[in-house]
Amino acid sequence: MTLNRRTFTTGVLAGAGALAAGFPRFSIAQAKAKVVVIGGGAGGATAARYIARDLAEKIEVTLVEPSRAFTTCFFSNLYVGGFRSFDSITHTYAKVGAGGVALAHDMASAIDRAKREVTLAGGQRLAYDRLVVSPGIDLKWDSVPGWSEAAAAVMPHAWTPGAQTRLLRAKLDAVKDGETIVMTVPNNPYRCPPGPYERVSMFAWQLKSTGRTKTKIVVIDAKAAFSKQAVFQEGWEKHYPGMVVWMDPKMHGGLKAVDPAAMTVTTDLETIKAGMVNVIPAQWAGKIARDAGLANESGYCPINPESMASTVDPNVFVIGDACVPGDMPKSAFSANSQAKVAALAVRGALAGQQVFPARYANTCWSLIAAGDDIKIGGRYEAKDGKITALDTFVSKPGEEAALRMQNYEESLGWYAGITADMFG
């Protein structure tokens, strides 16, 4: 007789309670426990590997991800800036599969939480005991008047990885010296808070490297302040004097519309004729999560900070950009960190693994120019009903070049580390 670990503990204390009552809640074994993970990015790939590790005989993990080759959004700005090749930010799932995770290269089309079943676009149905939902963000196509999914071919967003990233670089390469580049930036929350400003830096680096210093990059921001602002602005003045014009809402009065045919951007103050426009639209949780009723009015999915379990369904975990992460930013590092908390909770529930208190960490590195890299980060715990920041840090103006170079080396190490953690 073996034991059904699914009924054994949903947590250490529940198990202890059953023992105290002198009647352990064991039952006859059934099939292996089933876990489905939706989304093969920093959250989902990490979660799948960590849940499966050394537990192949107890838990069957299926990772649902349409792409066979996954290009990371993180470091895609470095591709735009010419610091990384596209190949170097693209990864396969070969080692994920070899590590005991079953791969379903298809799109998840529906979650039936009552039946505990995921349906794939191709019609396949996957039953689960626990589900991890890590779909990332969807773009709100209607959040910028005049812009649309079709318009993204002319005014790219490049805020989801892959073809759009290459398109953005091609558009940048075609900008003539003296033409204006406009970037529109949404209000919080959105994926990768410092991302727009690192991207501005990489635009400027490319322009400067190719002698196009008469081009101005105008940033129409929905926010009055942004991540690492002091060090970004110091860096722009130092490396790219006069090339970056950042406007907060008081300066532009609000983004009114873009016109992809005329290549213009209109604010309350003016209409700007542009050689290139990068629209970063507002975002919300991936559709699969919203359709499953996991999101709240914010468009993102609230979670229990002790475990990353959805507050609306304890059998479902929502990690990464799709969740409401408390004080954590929407970053790959955060998603990877949250994945480990969810993985431990799932292993505890399905395989009786010891569960320890949730620990979270994040660091976001941003490259301003060659060898000048800045960072922001912190550590977090479950506290006051949310993921709460305990200690945080951020780069300061006036730091020595050696420290900034060290940050850059560190960011390369992090990229190698997190992608090995995700993809093996």
Add this chain to the structure above:
Amino acid sequence: MAGGAARAGMVLRAVAALAAPAGAADAAYGEYLAAECSTCHLRSGDFKGIPSIVGLPEADFIAALRAYRDRSRENVVMQTIAKSLSDADMAALAAYYHRLGTKR
């Protein structure tokens, strides 16, 4: 119910671990803490911009973390991580990474 007894022991250990993770350089606890490290420090032990911590002598491992914790060693990321680690946590991590080195 040998399985039940074993599991009961496991639960008691887990409860003890929750109450006082200081317990010992317990493997499961070390693995749990180490998950935080592997976002940056490659489990392969390779150096690609961030130093390897695989297979380090335990005393050196602990000395490095303590130096970050008391801020005598520079690196704001590591100082922030080390601040959250007790002496027992550091010992568990040191044992875990030392063992990982011997497995390779």
